[in-house]
Amino acid sequence: MRAIVVDDVRARPAVRERPAPPAPEGGVVVRVLATGLCRSDWHAWAGHDSDVRFPFVPGHELAGEIAAVGAGVERWRVGQRVTVPFVCGCGRCVWCSSGEAQVCPDQQQPGFTHDGSFAELVALHAADTNLVAVPEEVSMPAAAALGCRFATAYRGLVARARLVDDEWLVVVGAGGVGLSAVMIARALGARVVVVDRNERALEAARALGAEATVLGGDGVDVPAAITDLTGGGAHVSVDAVGHPQAAADAILGLRRRGRHVQIGLLPPVDGHPRVPMSRVIGWELDLLGSHGMAARDYPELLALVASGALRPDLLVERTVSLDEAADLLPGFDRADVAGITMIDPALG
Template sequence: MRAVLVEEFGRLPEVREVPDPVPPAGGVVVRVEATGLCRSDWHGWAGHDPGITLPHVPGHELAGRIEAVHPAVTGWRVGDRVTVPFVCACGRCPACAAGEQQVCERQEQPGFTHWGSFAEYVALHAADTNLVAIPDDLAYETAAGLGCRFATAYRAVVARGRVRPGEWVAVHGCGGVGLSAVMIAAACGARVVAVDVAPEALELAGRFGATAAVDAGAAGGDAAAAVREATGGGAHVSLDAFGSAATCAASVASLRRRGRHVQVGLLPAGGTPVPMDRVVALELDLLGGHGMAAHAYPELMRQVAAGTLRPDLLVGSVISLAETPAALAALSEGSPPGVTVITPHGTDGPGRGPGR
């Protein structure tokens, strides 16, 4: 198969012919019809994840159809249309037994612990625990984001942030996960402040439900103060959807008393300065968001089917596998507006129905 192969961290990868994957024990091989280009993939390519072994194929948010099934799999057949959380849980550890597969103690992550979905095919583990069926009328390009960005934002807003109608929610970083969070928080009835340095991103955030915007580049270096002013004292919930020391600190500093910070963007290993004096004085909650377990998808899927949530609107561009190496490296300069989706088999591949 053809795949994007990283042979040296930080060096432009190449599209190469590599061996086809085979189903792992209890797993499947999926023909990748669409896969998202995410900042987490950039972190892996840049060498920020010590668990990655070279050579490596990135890619972790995907949708496609099952190509091959291990004999131990009972719930899935060749041809099924599926997506998968980026955390593939083992299904057997204490965390999984408690229903918290997103923090599985023996998790696998395509594109990190093993070769991922920037390829024509990808192997996925523990299929009966992790696969999520996608309906025939949901485009693969839309469904790909449900494996990471949109589902991660959904759980971060609804389950971790516990956003309630009328609350102020600040979203720092309006790339794919940030715009998803804006849309989801607005659907929850919250008032949303979008924070970014790119006018195009802030314009999209307004389209997806943000009621206020803060240009972090024009805020005199104090985006948090601008958020506190816009919200009349600070956000009830603030999310760092970008993942940097600056956005993490600004998110925490954006909160009002007893507010809730949710860290969604991946941060490189090492120290990240957090204004802990403010955390103590205002009794702030610091929370992490790490994806969403497969069993939690039905409510998200219902809202997508009903049109309450429109992840299809987040797709900014669709590119080929050949265009992927340059697009991955370009994330060093920032994320483009919306979500970039890769179609390894081309935009007219099998599985694309009318209007998709």
Template sequence: MRAVVYEAFGGEPRVREVADPAVPVDGAVIRVEATGLCRSDWHGWMGHDPDITAFPHVPGHELAGVVEAVGRDVTGPRPGDRVTVPFICACGRCRECASGNQQVCERQTQPGFTHWGSFAERVAVGHADVNLIRLPGGMDFPTAAGLGCRFATAFRAVVAQGRIGAGEWLAVHGCGGVGLSAVMIGVAAGARVVAVDVSPAALELAAGLGAAELVQIAPYAPGEPDGIGGRQGRDEPGEHGGPRDAAAWVREVTGGGAHVSLDALGSPGTCAASVGSLRRRGRHVQVGLLPGETVLPMGRVIAHELEILGSHGMAAHAYPPMLDMIAAGTLRPGLLVTRTIGLDDAPAALTGLGGPAAAPGITVIVP
């Protein structure tokens, strides 16, 4: 099969012929019809993820396709099924899986990280009975490819971890695929959403999805953990005579701070700004990966009794309510897919995710 392969962290990815995946005894081989290009793939390529330990490596963890073959121990999925998978593939047998928390499975696997992923014509997935999710008949593959990581992750982050309520303020820091998904989901839940990003194009997409307020900031610079930047269209001085930081703008436009704030990007600046955006007893949800150590304003966390929560994907069994909202038209994740590319274009698109010119919305690879 053809696949995107790299031989070292930061090494040049190339499309080349590799061996087809073997069928796991408890798993399935899926013919990839679409796979999302995600910033997590870039983190993996850069060496930020400890699960990648062997080379050559094939990235890709958001996928949708058709089951080609199943192992002898699989009882549910059959060849020909149209499916997607969560990016956290669970074992189904550990203590966390038994409690329903497959998203933090003790023996989890992740396509594109623990083993070869979906930037390929085929991919193997283990524990198929636990992890394969049948697609609704009317859902196309590019839309489904964005569910397994970004959209499902945002859904759980906003609804389950953030516990957003109708009429509450939700601040979303970083309007890439996860952030724009969170905007859409927050609006559908009845929240008033503040979208924060450096990109006017990303904020325009957020506005189209129903964001009530837009905060455009300057890019975060080393040594500026508060994310200094001005609000879109305004440039008044802050308390110390300089441009106000992102957190101050969010607190102003929300009348005291957000009830829930998400760091959907993953940087020291966005994390600190998200925590600083909250009103008293607010809830910060960390979704974006944070390479290295990050210092949080713990004095503020204590004084305002803030909650600090992580959110790590969503278990396959939790997909039905989200899929029901998509089927009803309440959520329209297909609107977030702004670009489709072929496998030959994937290497350049992957390496470009670390720069400022990354395309807004979700890019999907069609092998």
């Protein structure tokens, strides 16, 4: 099979021929029909994730068809259309048994703990716990778009922050996660302010229903702008970037007793990131993490996608080949994109 391979930290990715993976016991091999290029993939390439062992194949947002089934798999067969959360539980622990596989202590993540989906084929473990059937009404790119950014935003707003009708949400960062959050929040009846340094990304946010936007940059007091636009601060905030300034702006833009959801990764490159804890304590703010969504919770989300109530396909800005993705990955932290970049391994 063809796959993108990264030999070492920050090494130039290359598309190579690799042996097709065997189906693991209890797992499957999926023929990848769509896979998203995400900022988390850049973090893995840059050496920010301790689970990655080089050389490795990146990629963790995927959808496709089952190509092979390993021993012990009960629920799945060759040819079925599937997707998978980017956090795959072990299927044996108390967290997996209770449907909370996203916090499984023995979790695996394609593209991090083992070779991922920037390839024609990918092996996935504990299939009966982690695989999700994709309805015929949902396209492969739409299903792949759910895998990390959309599903994480959905669970972050619905299950963690419990965002409700007419509340204000501020989203810092209008990439894949941020635009997903805008779409989901509008479906919930919330009012949305989006902050970004890219005017084109803000245009995309407004097209999806953002009521107000803030163009960030040097000298811009983002929390003050949010407070003014929302009449005292947002009820819920999301850092969809994964940057100390973005997290601080999101937290300082909350009203008293507000809820902050941290979705963007904050790698401790220069020590642990600083958080305005005096505001958190004084205003009794809630700080919430959101680490993907377990397979058990996907059917509700997929039903909304199949019905047209949510349209993750609208977030796909471009579709590229493996070769193009290999060129894009090293600079993806600086990419001027307003949506999701999707990879089709079948493209030449």
